[in-house]
Amino acid sequence: MMKALCDVHLSMRLVKFLAANGVEALHANSLPHKSESTDAELSAYADQHNCVVFTKDEDFRTSYLLRRVPRKLIHIRVTNGLRDNDLVALIGRHLAELKQLxxxxxxxxxxxxxQLTVIMAS
Known part of the structure; x- marks a missing residue:
């Protein structure tokens, strides 16, 4: 079963959608330091528990490209504000592909x- 850790900048609506669709999903606010959790703490938790990090944060992209941390990363790149419902629909359209990855x-x-673009996979 796929496990997901959603960054603090993503809504609980996404977490609930993932959970309702067969993903063991957790929000950063569920971790001990809640919204104060650092990127390093989120990455460490994700790697320790084999979670995919869902984020809009560019810092995670940089961390992955330089150090491969976290090991599994989905970077949501939106130039304009994306409403929660639209984000959930977007993830929903690609969920089968994400589960395969x-x-x-x-x-x-x-x-x-x-589109969904796989930058690196091993």
Whole structure:
């Protein structure tokens, strides 16, 4: 079963959607330091528990490209504000593909309103 850790900048609506669709989903606010959790803490938790990090944060992208941390990363790249319902619909359209990628030891992908792009997978 795919496990997901959603960054603090993503809504609980996404977490609930993932959980309702067969993903063991957790929000950063569920961790001990809640919204004060650092990127390093989120990455460490994700790697320790084999979670995919869902984020809009560019810092995670940089961390993955330089150090492969966290091991599994979905970077949501939106230039304009994306309403929660639209984000959930976007993830929903690609959920089967995302679940397939979860079998990889490591991956980084970017998703935007138009497409899902796998940057690296191993």
């Amino acid at each position: 979860d079998s990889c030891e490591s991956f980084y992908l970017e998703i935007n309103a138009e």
